[in-house]
Amino acid sequence: MSALLEIEDLAVSFGRTGAVRGTSFTVERGETLSVVGESGCGKSVTALAVMNLLARGARRTARAMRFQGEDLMSLSDSGMARLRGNDMAMIFQEPMTSLNPAYTVGSQMTEVLRRHKGTPQRLAIDRAADLLARVGITAPGLRLGQFPHQLSGGLRQRVMIAMALMCEPKLLIADEPTTALDVTVQAQILRLLAQLQRDLGLGMLLITHDLGIVARVAHKVAVMYAGKVVENAATAELFASPRHPYTQGLLRCVPVPGKIKRDEPLGSIPGTVPRVGPDFEGCAFRERCSFADATCTQDIPRHQAGTTHDFLCRLPS
Amino acid sequence: MLQFIVRRVIVALLVAATVMTLAFILTRLSGDLAVSIAGPNATQEDIELVRKAYGLDRPVTTQFFDWAGRAITGDLGESYFFKTRVSSLIAERMPITITLGLTGLIIALLVSLPLGILAAVRENTAFDRVVQMVALLGQAMPSFWLGLILMITFGLQLGWLPISGTGSWQHYVMPGIVLAFSAIPALTRLTRAGMIQAMGSDYIRTARAKGLSRASILLKHALRNAAIPVVAIAAVQLGFMLGGSIVIEQVFALHGVGFLAWESIGKNDFPVVQAVVLVLAVIYVALTMLADLMNAVLDPRLR
Ligand SMILES: Nc1ncnc2c1ncn2[C@@H]1O[C@H](COP(=O)(O)OP(=O)(O)OP(=O)(O)O)[C@@H](O)[C@H]1O
Ligand code: SF4
Ligand SMILES: [Mg+2]
Numbered sequence: 001m002s003a004l005l006e007i008e009d010l011a012v013s014f015g016r017t018g019a020v021r022g023t024s025f026t027v028e029r030g031e032t033l034s035v036v037g038e039s040g041c042g043k044s045v046t047a048l049a050v051m052n053l054l055a056r057g058a059r060r061t062a063r064a065m066r067f068q069g070e071d072l073m074s075l076s077d078s079g080m081a082r083l084r085g086n087d088m089a090m091i092f093q094e095p096m097t098s099l100n101p102a103y104t105v106g107s108q109m110t111e112v113l114r115r116h117k118g119t120p121q122r123l124a125i126d127r128a129a130d131l132l133a134r135v136g137i138t139a140p141g142l143r144l145g146q147f148p149h150q151l152s153g154g155l156r157q158r159v160m161i162a163m164a165l166m167c168e169p170k171l172l173i174a175d176e177p178t179t180a181l182d183v184t185v186q187a188q189i190l191r192l193l194a195q196l197q198r199d200l201g202l203g204m205l206l207i208t209h210d211l212g213i214v215a216r217v218a219h220k221v222a223v224m225y226a227g228k229v230v231e232n233a234a235t236a237e238l239f240a241s242p243r244h245p246y247t248q249g250l251l252r253c254v255p256v257p258g259k260i261k262r263d264e265p266l267g268s269i270p271g272t273v274p275r276v277g278p279d280f281e282g283c284a285f286r287e288r289c290s291f292a293d294a295t296c297t298q299d300i301p302r303h304q305a306g307t308t309h310d311f312l313c314r315l316p317s
Numbered sequence: 318m319l320q321f322i323v324r325r326v327i328v329a330l331l332v333a334a335t336v337m338t339l340a341f342i343l344t345r346l347s348g349d350l351a352v353s354i355a356g357p358n359a360t361q362e363d364i365e366l367v368r369k370a371y372g373l374d375r376p377v378t379t380q381f382f383d384w385a386g387r388a389i390t391g392d393l394g395e396s397y398f399f400k401t402r403v404s405s406l407i408a409e410r411m412p413i414t415i416t417l418g419l420t421g422l423i424i425a426l427l428v429s430l431p432l433g434i435l436a437a438v439r440e441n442t443a444f445d446r447v448v449q450m451v452a453l454l455g456q457a458m459p460s461f462w463l464g465l466i467l468m469i470t471f472g473l474q475l476g477w478l479p480i481s482g483t484g485s486w487q488h489y490v491m492p493g494i495v496l497a498f499s500a501i502p503a504l505t506r507l508t509r510a511g512m513i514q515a516m517g518s519d520y521i522r523t524a525r526a527k528g529l530s531r532a533s534i535l536l537k538h539a540l541r542n543a544a545i546p547v548v549a550i551a552a553v554q555l556g557f558m559l560g561g562s563i564v565i566e567q568v569f570a571l572h573g574v575g576f577l578a579w580e581s582i583g584k585n586d587f588p589v590v591q592a593v594v595l596v597l598a599v600i601y602v603a604l605t606m607l608a609d610l611m612n613a614v615l616d617p618r619l620r
Contacts, residue, residue, distance in 0.1 A: 051526060053522055053525055053526055055517075056517075077531075080528075081525075081528040081529070081530070082528060083528065084525065084526055084527065084528035085526060085527035085528035085529070086528055089526070090526045092519065092522065092523065092526075094519050097518065097519040097520065098519045098520060098522070098523045099520055099523065100520040100523070100524070100538050100541075100542070101520070101542065101616070101617065101618060102538075102541045102542055102615065102616065102617065103538075103541075111527070111529065111533075112527040112528070112529075115527065115528060115529055115530070115533075116528060147617040147618070149617065149618045160523075163527075
């Protein structure tokens with residue numbers, strides 16, 4: 001059986017900016033792949049490229065991009081619309097602005113179910129109320145009748161999560177889904193997602209800054225830097241033996257367990273992510289890397305460090 | 318919501334009071350009314366008689382409060398020329414003007430909403446640029462000139478539409494188009510700008526992420542938000558159209574309120590002129606208030 005989501009060599013550019021430059025990964029059914037990396041590494045752009053929701057002016061190419069074996073690159077707009085919200089759903093990084101100010105929570109949640117499953121409004125409302133309760137919203141009946149501006153950021157984020165789950169998607173793309181939530185609610189939502197994963201085989205692409213969450217829920221991790229996946233590994237292996245200097249830098253900056261501060265930026269590697277062109281040559285990390293030498297400006301080979309572990313660095317394994 | 322309405326009503330009343338004062342002052346700026354009414358061949362004695370008969374010998378403030386006091390109760394005085402109640406004169410002519418204004422508004426919306434939406438969807442294409450250029454040209458075209466062109470082409474040469482009078486709905490088509498023309502550029506541009514802004518917003522990305530149909534994304538999610546400012550301007554434009562009917566009714570010989578005002582100016586029938594200005598202004602104020610209320614209905618954040 002084909003994988004849930006397979007991506008080979010995805011590239012996205014905005015004019016002279018190479019936001020994503022050849023990214024490959026696979027998400028299996030019932031599996032969580034976490035994408036980590038500093039701000040501006042191309043995590044959101046990767047997610048939006050899968051959904052084909054990139055802003056105007058973006059150029060998207062890929063050797064292959066398949067969802068349940070279906071080629072997403074050649075899929076028509078209507079074919080994509082049939083999948084979106086139904087088989088693949090997305091939670092956006094911007095919870096404050098992602099709901100339509102003109103419609104109630106209930107109307108926005110139920111329309112997706114009516115659209116894809118033809119569910120009658122009365123039943124759709126029941127499902128929406130049930131999901132709101134499951135993401136920890138008290139008095140869901142009241143919330144369904146409210147408009148987005150009447151809800152706090154945390155509530156809006158939970159509405160977005162519940163809305164993404166309305167049609168029981170097979171793939172959930174979640175871009176920083178719990179940033180606006182307090183720790184207890186966050187734990188409740190992560191439990192809910194884990195349960196859906198067990199019950200329905202939900203596959204997840206989870207983008208987060210929070211390595212604590214990664215350690216708890218991700219089966220495998222893709223570390224992104226300047227538009228490239230620089231290291232791929234199973235979660236335990238990545239934390240135990242990171243191979244790429246960038247990954248090592250990120251992990252070195254993780255605070256000691258028990259003292260983990262939430263919402264802190266990943267790591268504190270000196271310097272910032274450079275903006276590079278789509279045809280940038282060599283390793284984009286070289287300005288910040290203490291192992292860098294002249295060969296880092298050339299083509300970098302991908303090394304295998306195990307059957308499911310690879311990294312992109314001139315240093316051999 | 319109630320507080321919102323009360324606030325808007327108070328503002329509207331203040332504006333109406335100001336307009337009343339202005340309408341009164343303006344008719345008096347044209348010179349000595351008694352002289353104009355009495356006519357060119359009148360003697361000084363005649364003029365004094367007229368002045369007494371019409372109460373123009375009283376202090377201006379007394380005249381104002383007398384007139385304003387009556388106007389508030391709906392008594393707009395008597396026409397010097399028609400010798401009937403001004404209020405019944407206006408009531409008789411108003412349906413024509415309102416029909417004309419609404420026809421103009423409906424035509425304007427039927428043209429500018431689709432044009433604006435299409436231009437936004439095809440932003441920066443040739444279609445978009447043509448729409449913007451036509452909107453610009455439309456704004457520069459004087460309405461009486463457009464009226465005459467239409468009349469000559471469709472009325473006289475092709476004979477498709479009647480060129481004057483109010484006998485049937487066909488009579489309203491050409492004047493309606495002319496009135497609409499003045500509103501189309503602003504409404505089109507506003508629709509286009511609103512749609513472009515909405516289509517680039519995060520909630521439209523959400524709507525697309527839900528796999529909604531193109532029609533639902535454009536009309537239910539984007540237009541609903543883009544329409545909020547359009548509604549306000551449409552109401553204001555309807556006010557302009559009712560005022561603009563003074564010229565159009567003249568061109569197409571529609572005997573509405575605008576035509577009445579025109580006639581009365583020529584005849585120095587100043588109670589009528591004063592009243593028409595007042596009534597149109599009050600309608601205008603009411604429309605702006607209505608626009609605010611409709612905004613509140615469309616935009617939950619204002620409730
Ligand atoms: N619409 C756009 N137009 C131009 N450039 C863009 C656009 N969206 C993203 N980019 C660029 O693409 C790069 C990757 O952005 P992306 O949003 O994917 O980062 P990210 O990894 O999600 O960061 P964060 O952790 O802050 O969310 C950045 O350099 C950004 O400036
Ligand atoms: S390729 Fe060179 S610069 Fe890049 S991570 Fe490896 S050693 Fe550092
Ligand atoms: Mg992001």
